[in-house]
Amino acid sequence: MNEPDWNLYRTLLAVLETGSLSAAARTLGLTQPTVGRHVDELEQALGHALFTRSQQGLRPTDAAQALRPYAESLSTTAAALLREASSAIGAVEGVVRISASDVIGVEVLPPILSQLQAAYPRLSVELSLSDTLQDLLRREADIAVRMTKPRQDALVARHIGxxxxxxxxxxxxxxxxxxxxxxxxxxxxxxxxxxxxxxxxxxxxxxxxxxxxxxxxxxxxxxxxxxxxxxxxxxxxxxxxxxxxxxxxxxxxxxxxxxxxxxxxxDTWVAMHENLRQSPRCKAVFDALCEGLIDYVRSA
Amino acid sequence: MNEPDWNLYRTLLAVLETGSLSAAARTLGLTQPTVGRHVDELEQALGHALFTRSQQGLRPTDAAQALRPYAESLSTTAAALLREASSAIGAVEGVVRISASDVIGVEVLPPILSQLQAAYPRLSVELSLSDTLQDLLRREADIAVRMTKPRQDALVARHIGxxxxxxxxxxxxxxxxxxxxxxxxxxxxxxxxxxxxxxxxxxxxxxxxxxxxxxxxxxxxxxxxxxxxxxxxxxxxxxxxxxxxxxxxxxxxxxxxxxxxxxxxxDTWVAMHENLRQSPRCKAVFDALCEGLIDYVRSA
DNA sequence: TGGTGTCTATTCAAAAATGAATGAGCCGGA
DNA sequence: TCCGGCTCATTCATTTTTGAATAGACACCA
Missing domain, CATH: 3.40.190.10 (Periplasmic binding protein-like II)
Known part of the structure; x- marks a missing residue:
């Protein structure tokens, strides 16, 4: 048995997220018959029923639920790959994804980030408001501002104050x-x-x-x-x-x-995946975040 | 611009690993022209040259090297997904991948694992001899036997002795x-x-x-x-x-x-990704490993 | 009750991806 | 120097995948 097409995982995830073949087809830019065929193919390859069909949508089986975290991980990693590819080598440009708590993201980061974008006009920032450190390991974000000390070995963390x-x-x-x-x-x-x-x-x-x-x-x-x-x-x-x-x-x-x-x-920390130290765009954002947050913490 | 086909990442990785289109085609079960086309397509989608072509193979550019860890992560996650799918829900069967040091793997684990397989005949064990904890986070293994205390939040660890x-x-x-x-x-x-x-x-x-x-x-x-x-x-x-x-x-x-x-x-530890606690096959192997290793450590 | 929206399943033609075959260049050994 | 090994590029026929259209089933609402 050959390894299934990796695209099947993407459509699996879309179906899990949307709850129907048609809706998944819309988000994927495909058509409902192909999405249905993908699901059929994956079910056959894995040897499990993944959904129970019904006229008002598909209900995922336990097997499909068990696979969901893996599919999500694939999706976030693929997105991280695209972000990495969004910048030329050695240039501070492209997309950087930041995760921070909602208050920090709304009240504190905007001036810091707008200054950063003035310095690097070809840089795009995505801001995700959430509070878990997990998302760095899952590559849901490149850089995170957190209120707990990161304990993961794979992370670079700087203490802000x-x-x-x-x-x-x-x-x-x-x-x-x-x-x-x-x-x-x-x-x-x-x-x-x-x-x-x-x-x-x-x-x-x-x-x-x-x-x-x-x-x-x-x-x-x-x-x-x-x-x-x-x-x-x-x-x-x-x-x-x-x-x-x-x-x-x-x-x-x-x-x-x-x-x-x-x-x-x-206590406030800025954390980043260790690998991203090589990436100039992430390093630039990391440094700017640290500097800006230190200013904020020390401001009178 | 649409998101590139996830399969392109798989062929990218194969080309990076083998160093040529032809060799990658052999490992993927494809032909050299399709692999070449995949690379072309990915280069176009990402906007970077990924390889410098030559008659004795392809040399990856820095851009391709930068993407490699992401592609590897995709690959290991896809493999982990397949392992998860290798077992029916709630059953102790399918594939579990264990990572341990070479001495432990060769001298200590075999009797423990063979006893385990006697108890669960439909269980397959893959043993990877390596020494880093990283591979658990990258899902290169489901369970690891390690000589250092795991510090990752996402891991369940039990101290053996x-x-x-x-x-x-x-x-x-x-x-x-x-x-x-x-x-x-x-x-x-x-x-x-x-x-x-x-x-x-x-x-x-x-x-x-x-x-x-x-x-x-x-x-x-x-x-x-x-x-x-x-x-x-x-x-x-x-x-x-x-x-x-x-x-x-x-x-x-x-x-x-x-x-x-x-x-x-x-100090000896057995560690596992937190999510896998839900998985009966991983939990069974985890428990058996702990028990067997504790016996080994305490044996006269 | 009938209309409208949703959904999946099926059919068939069109588009896309693939493979086989071939050409050409480079390398190393006889 | 030639031969066999490897490489990538190109072409064209074939296979595979896809999409458009359609049918049928259910739910909701007037």
């Missing part, structure tokens, strides 16, 4: 509700916070417990979202008191820091 | 040359050791320095090889005194341990 977090609220909110005199008074306020308790959140809560034993346990969470960015917007809009970056709040005239003794800090 | 290393020689050698009375006497002997000084070797030398200050600096290395397995064979054949696993030497009637106060220890 520490970002300070503090409690903030909008003036409009404080005009209505007044300012809390101490941490215990927070129970009387509307709080903006996280929706789901991730490992990172649990760790943060632990740190808060240690550093600020007065921090109340049961707060009145009136606005919960897992997006830091949405939290920031909510605080700005006067929805309540929440935690955000101190440096960021200083730039916003209508945000006030509360109880400045309460403070959390986030 | 400590393997003791000691100085050994064959009786035939000792009959000719006599036994060294102490470490200093090693300078009078033929020694079997490593060829290149890797990071691991340097670390080991450092440990030796600390634990055995008497260990001579300048030994008479008469047999150098980077393969542990070849070292073991050389010691067995009476080429000289060398370091090998104590447990392993105990099984060999003609090997004698020398200066038993001298001892090194290696």
């Amino acid at each position: 520490t970002i300070e977090l503090g409690l903030h609220a909008a003036r409009s909110y404080l005009d209505r509700k007044g300012s809390p005199a101490d941490l215990k008074a927070l129970t009387e306020h509307h709080m903006v916070g996280f929706d789901h308790e991730t490992a990172f959140i649990r760790a943060s809560i632990e740190i808060i417990r240690q550093q600020a034993p007065d921090f109340p346990q049961n707060l009145h969470w009136t606005y919960r979202t897992d997006s830091n960015l949405a939290q920031l917007s909510a605080i700005r809009a006067g929805a309540g008191i929440g935690i955000c970056q101190v440096k960021l709040a200083q730039r916003q005239p209508n945000l006030v820091r509360l109880l400045p003794d309460f403070s959390l800090s986030l | 400590t393997i003791e290393l000691g100085l050994h020689a064959a009786r035939s050698y000792l009959d000719r040359k006599g036994s060294p009375a102490d470490l200093k006497a090693l300078t009078e002997h033929h020694m079997v050791g490593f060829d290149h000084e890797t990071a691991f070797i340097r670390a080991s030398i450092e440990i030796i320095r600390q634990q055995a200050p008497d260990f001579p600096q300048n030994l008479h290395w008469t047999y150098r090889t980077d393969s542990n397995l070849a070292q073991l064979s050389a010691i067995r054949a009476g080429a000289g005194i060398g370091i090998c696993q104590v447990k392993l030497a105990q099984r060999q009637p003609n090997l004698v341990r020398l200066l038993p106060d001298f001892s090194l220890s290696l």
Whole structure:
């Protein structure tokens, strides 16, 4: 039995993502019959049924689900290959894909990246807002800005510094509700916070417990979202008191820091796949990111 | 511009590996003209020359070299996908690829694996003898036996125990040359050791320095090889005194341990990609490997 | 209930990819 | 020096893959 055509994996992934032959055909620029034939061919080659056909689409079997991560890995690697090929050798041009948290991506990176693009006009930047380090290994991004120290051997990481977090609220909110005199008074306020308790959140809560034993346990969470960015917007809009970056709040005239003794800090890192050190375009972006973020962290 | 056919990457890799269109065509089961056309097509799609043609083969350009790791990653991932597809859902069958050092692979694993295959007749094991942890992330193997603690987040690792290393020689050698009375006497002997000084070797030398200050600096290395397995064979054949696993030497009637106060220890780990925990065939092999190796380490 | 949207399956002609054969250049050994 | 080995390039017939069109089945909505 010969190795199946690698294109079959691409159409497999498209069918998994879209849920139907027709939709997959549209995204792939093929037609529904060919996509169907690809699936048939792959099923025959692998010896498993991959989908149960029905008139309103295909439902993937467990076998297809098991193969999905591999197909995704193929797809991201192929995309990374194309990015690598997007630049001439030795030139700072082409596409670089950056991954960062939403707040960093929206509030901090734009000036840094626009300056970078002024310096290298033939450079394109793709920005993916997500928070896992996995995506560097899977090559979903070339460079990542992260708040945890990368522990992967295959990554190059540079430590940027520490970002300070503090409690903030909008003036409009404080005009209505007044300012809390101490941490215990927070129970009387509307709080903006996280929706789901991730490992990172649990760790943060632990740190808060240690550093600020007065921090109340049961707060009145009136606005919960897992997006830091949405939290920031909510605080700005006067929805309540929440935690955000101190440096960021200083730039916003209508945000006030509360109880400045309460403070959390986030270590910040910029990480990149080791292989990409050879690539001038990635190295240029890496260096510019480090420089710009260090400026941001140290800014008064 | 459309995304290039993924098959083009496969032929690119084959051409890079074989060094000629014709040879690549043979390994791919295609013909030389099609391989040539694939390369042309890819060059056009990427906008780079990938090879400089000549009558005695193709020389890859820097651009092609830069793409090589990506193509290799595609290839290993496609192979991993096929392995995953080689087993029915929930069944312990199909192909599992194990990576281990040469000594472990040749001397320790066979009984463990043959027992495993007796338990699961539809299971196939591929054994790759290499020593880097990288290959797990690149999916070059499903499971690895390693002598260093894995630091990758994406890996599941289990600690097996400590393997003791000691100085050994064959009786035939000792009959000719006599036994060294102490470490200093090693300078009078033929020694079997490593060829290149890797990071691991340097670390080991450092440990030796600390634990055995008497260990001579300048030994008479008469047999150098980077393969542990070849070292073991050389010691067995009476080429000289060398370091090998104590447990392993105990099984060999003609090997004698020398200066038993001298001892090194290696921490042993079995590691696997986190995703594969879902896969019964990998989990079964992982568990069997752990059990078998623990038995080996603890055996009298 | 009938119309419209979605989906998959099938057929058949057109387009694309492939292979066999051949030519030409280079290298090394007899 | 010639021969056999290897290489890549080119041509043309054949095979394979693809797409357009169509039919049938289901779901939703007026």
